[in-house]
Amino acid sequence: MSQRRNQFPFDEFEPRWQQHWEKNKTFAAPNPGDKNFDVKKPKFYALDMFPYPSGSGLHVGHPEGYTATDIVSRFKRMKGFNVLHPMGWDSFGLPAEQHAIKTGEHPRINTENNVNNFRRQLKSLGFAYDWDREIATTDPEYVKWTQWIFLQLYKSYVCEKTGKARPIAELEKKGLSREEIDSRRLAFVADTPVNWSPDLGTVLANEEVEEWRAKGHTVERRPLRQWMLRITAFADRLIDDLDGLDWPEGIKNLQRNWIGRSEGAEVNFSVGGETVTVFTTRPDTLFGATYMVLAPEHPLVDKITTKTQKKAVKDYQKVCSSKSDLERTGLATEKTGVFTGGNAINPVNGQEIPVWIADYVMMGYGTGAIMAVPAHDERDFEFAEKFKIPVIQVVQAPEGNQDKCFCGNGVAINSGFLDGLSTPVAKQNITEWLEEKKLGKKTINFKLRDWLFSRQRYWGEPFPIVWKDGKHFAIDESELPLLAPELEDYKPTGKPEAILSKATTWVDLGNGTTRETNTMPQWAGSCWYYLRYCDARNSDAFISTEAESYWLSADGKPGGVDLYVGGTEHAVLHLLYARFWHKVLYDLGHVKTVEPFQKLVNQGLILGEDGQKMSKSAGNVVNPDEVVKLYGADSLRLYEMFMGPLEQVKPWSMNGVEGVYRFLARVWRLVFEADQEGEWKKRTHLTENEPDKATNKIVHATIKKVGEDIENLNFNTAISQMMVCCNELSRLEVLPVKSLATLLLVLNPFAPHLSEELYGVLRKAFPKLEQKDLASQSWPEYEPSYLIEDEIEIVIQVNGKVRDRITVNREIPQPELEALAQQSPKVQVFTDGKTICKIIVVPGKLVNIVAN
């Protein structure tokens, strides 16, 4: 490749400005109590989802969201806000540990290297972060407070009356037993079936299983003693509080769906002396129940099964237990099941119905048992058809509905005292009836399960817990942080024992006391990092009351972070977990907002140039370092914002980068021109004269448009407007510096290096200009009168089609305009011989003549 000459010396001035900002701490945000804190300034908290510092470095998806928040942050600063715009590292995680397994090197070393590389890359893009607030979830000082928050969960329970988290000490005062108290903690131990991977040496979350299997790891199900967090106690609030948030509707729906609230009733059936409770959302169809199904693992199956069916039932249970949840539920396969031989008595009419077991009923949802109403449930219908079980209609579908199996609302029939009632009324009536007879009750069920919180890894926060005589105890807060000991090797044992159990001297505290050896999942650190940024160096508390009140003040809204930008991949993980922790901290009085993130925006994925997802195997990965080297940081920033709407998925294009690079070069050449030797020399066409009308118009239209577009996160159209402005200024023979300086000022949030560099030159040459960096200046006000034209162009339509355009005075009276329109020869071609029946005038825009 031949040598290419840069169109402007970004490689020289970009690093220089980055050092300038770093040295002057230009973007340091003062906290309440700090010397330069101005209490009159409103705050703005712009947050990026902090990255996991992987070994492969930044990819172009990171700067997309980061540039968006950076532009908004710089803009808000200019608008007089005290802006919190921090960055940090989600630095616990499996890859660093796998590196350690291979090399024997402590994961901290690998993590630090990666963090250093990420920091270098981010700094090379000129983001206006307050680097004094940088945090890493692996920092001992950070781990300390993550563990401290865990202890708050451990020491809390949810009051049944208020639904709020309360200190566990209240239960101790009431004299509850140790067992009762432990069973109510927000952080508790339970034996539960989990996904265990022997070669990874840890349990995995359900949603991680597929990913690791695809990479060739084995994952099996087995019951293990695990730490859980009682997120289910917050299910209602996690759904209800979504309403007040400025989040994409799609993400809200994902969370609602994930939490999965459904209202219905529990109904008790009697089966051979035992009571089997089922959950249904359609208690109104109780008269139509023609059989019952238990999950194969249901504890009552053995008691119910008759002798003759014993073998068939056992065989079926065996087949089911070997299937994973995914195999059972993944592809909608044909219904299977086995009759237990037992019969249940329908409480509403005393009829006997057969009890089956089938794997389409899950032990983990509801009560693990259902009443089957084949006439009004598709799954039951399918099952009943296959096994020749009767179908009884109990809901009359509205007129015209021909479905064999009708699942909607209608009118109850064949249902005794419910007959004639509409579905919602019937539901209510039967539920009241069941409650009266103590045969059931109104119930709300959730899909959400408690959060499996322990991992058997090394590279995570150890639990601040010790064990003695089979009981767990919190360690004293003064002992935090509790750090993991050094290990000889990090290889998994292959047994479902946490890897920290290898560190016997660390584990064994004598007197029969041992440490908990599990560690927390990566989510622990990301659950509260947005709080720590507000007061990152506080060693007395995870956040001070003053910092919390100021930075998270919400002005009546639920959430405190003003803008949170990141990908959709965390929709039901991080974003749900963080909301949960925040609510616990709220209940316990540590924060004053109910929600953490008021406004959330998801940036769209950037695809490769080929329209495919970027991946090493596809060979379409774009390296930001490479782009910065060829075109500069400003070009990268500007291109990623110019590609299209922030939320949209869009493909990369190097030609597109070239396009914005040319635009920046044109801005550069408003100030500089190359002489014979190719050296950049300041141009002589700059003037202190007042701009003319047209120049004022475009410049002030740009101020207005760019400001509004930034507020609405429409960066692509803001850039387009600045291009138009630059093009117009390029055409001027004499360029008023005043206009140019304004363009540079509005360009500054987007292309901070180039704009500062050029402004630095201007302000030296023209002492009348503001003698401050652009970053320290105020956002300009636009002058509305400059935007008004005296002469405007009016479109003239005949029957809705454009036939002519005329230029008229802005204040022209309507009758005169109508007359002018009709006089147009081009219009008359289409109106001749026709009757004009109507003239529609849109002021300032068009005239439509209706003729036929």
Added chain:
RNA sequence: GCUCGGGUGGCGGAAUUGGUAGACGCGCAGGACUAAGGAUCCUGUGGGGCAACCUGUGCGGGUUCGAUUCCCGCCUCGAGCACCA
């Protein structure tokens, strides 16, 4: 199957309390400058037609003086969820 979000030139995209479709950029074509241009500048660029004009925002209807925008019915792409009783 359900939920959400899309479908506009050769490409990324702009415009919707209904009012000039295609801003801006890329690409392409022609020209200028030049020893040279893969730099820069100028001009053109949805399709058809020499032209006047005709036509055009996934498809089919509707409302309207006027629809990319609103309504009804489809097709299609992407993302997520998926036997949740």
